[in-house]
Amino acid sequence: MDCKLICNAAYLGARTDDRLFGSFIEHMGRVVYSGVYEPSHASADEDGFRRDVLNAVHDMHLSCVRYPGGNFVSNYNWRDGVGPRAERPRRPELAWRSIETNAFGLNEFMQWSQKAQVEPILSVNLGTGSVQSALELLEYCNFPAGTTFSALRRSHGVEKPYNIRLWCLGNEMDGRWQLGHRSAQEYASLAAQAGRAMKQLDPSISLAVCGSSKSDMPSFPDWDLAVLEQTYDLVDYLSVHQYYGGQTLGTAAFLAQAIDMDRYLNTLRSALCVTKQRWKTSHNVYLSLDEWGVWARPAASVDQEVAAHPWQIAPAISEQIYTHEDAMLFSSMLLSMLRHADIVKIGCQALLTNISACLMTEPNGGLWRQTTYYPFAAISAHGRGRLLQTVLDSPAYSCDAFTEVPYLDHVAVWNEAKREAVFFAVNRSPDESLNLQLSLQGFGSPKNIVHDQLYAQNPFTTNQLQHDAVTMQRCSTPKENADGCTLSLPPLSFHTIRFLY
């Protein structure tokens, strides 16, 4: 099949925000314990952090990490996780029905963030927590000195305030599964009280208020509109989440769910615009997709795993193994976020280690990278800059839920610092190659064209047993012609094509 992409150097769009390339660490399963933190591991540093994970995080070019949840935060008392480790309480953790030792808490996360060179994003408990507990946490983190909680921080060896910039007002409060779930009006009122008080304590912070936790929530988009209606002037981001499963639908329908992602983001854009108009304000609220990913197993099986292993410390739950096909939808989700870079400013791929993760760690053993790691690392490394507007001519297909799904999914970015025009492309066809003609107008002649691809002959290949079964491969230099080049994209493949000027 033939397809064509045209772009022009003069037609630039929004800048992709660095914070789009973030991740998420929750106290869930083995994300923290034997994920990022394992003091007895051969690679552990003096603080117990796995160096192999820190190195892999560096290779992912991660910009920010959200912590500590997730559902976990909605019954978490942050004070349990600070102070001398020997005195920290063990608690039954209700979201995942495990035992939380609190060996890793706020100060460990902050130390880890500094080593990983990522910006921390903190969520406060608005489930069983209160305005008061959120304020005390903010005081502990950001107040310089001379008050009870800043003194407590200093007594824990942290003299300077952390000055954490971005705070999430709870997590997925639209979900009945969430401890402290309430109606949109009740949540918005609590979030407004907490947000107002927090900004009074530290006016320099930004706040994210809970929007919808998935596009198929029955309350979407009414929840988002109702919450924004009460909080628009106070907050800076609407926090929304999205996970897709649906592998049993077949490849075509599975991959077409990226169209739902586009619709989700467009609907949310409308909700933001409508509310801004109602408020008659110049203030802008943006989207924070602070949990996103592909769900490799039906969610019910996670519940069964949790039920089968109750009250354990860091049980190995929900350790999803990604296929090459999963990596295609994962790539398309991230491309959709980039396409909406004018409103999507934060993205946290969920989660960092072991649960729906790019990085898998074996306790006392090695680290390996899932199929999804590669498109994430490639887009994170090369996706920073201004969007390039494109005109696409691609054959398309239909499935039960979607019509006119282009076989070629793509985003183009101009990175002025590196003087690179970068094309990210996914061929969604399970059985046909795409002959792609790329036309670049107004750029001059490239010094070089570099083409990397992620491809597996069997779409269900994983990296579980053979850890390098699916990795990014350098391709031969594409054939240049008058205004660009032509390439052949094999069935079900992801590509990074960089024109260096």
Ligand code: AHR
């Ligand atoms: O898998 C992570 C969980 O998914 C988070 O705790 C929650 O926010 C989401 O539903």
